[in-house]
Amino acid sequence: MLSFLSRVLGILCVAVALVTAVIDGTKSIAASQLVTTPFGAHWYEFAPESLNAAQAAVQRHVAVWLWDPVIQWILLLPTWGVAGALGALFVWMGTRRRRRNYGVA
Incomplete structure (x- = not known):
């Protein structure tokens, strides 16, 4: 399944x-x-609240350094x-x- x-x-x-x-x-x-x-532009266009919530969750609960170089790089990819x-x-x-x-x- x-x-x-x-x-x-x-x-x-x-x-x-x-x-x-x-x-x-x-x-x-x-x-x-x-x-x-960019992937981030589509995500922001369809659900801007969830993008902001994901950023806050990653920075608070996972690691602050993970959002800036890693996830932002992914959000800039096509x-x-x-x-x-x-x-x-x-x-x-x-x-x-x-x-x-x-x-x-």
């Missing part, structure tokens, strides 16, 4: 990556230069890259491992 949920979440993340790549591609063609939308990487990770985690028989009958 958990592997199924992981695969579904991974496929949804890959779908988000494809949609945002098409949107960025369309903007790039219209502007005649490379245009990418959305299609972050969603694609997360999708690939979730799909990989949801795949079933095959047992090897090694010739035992």
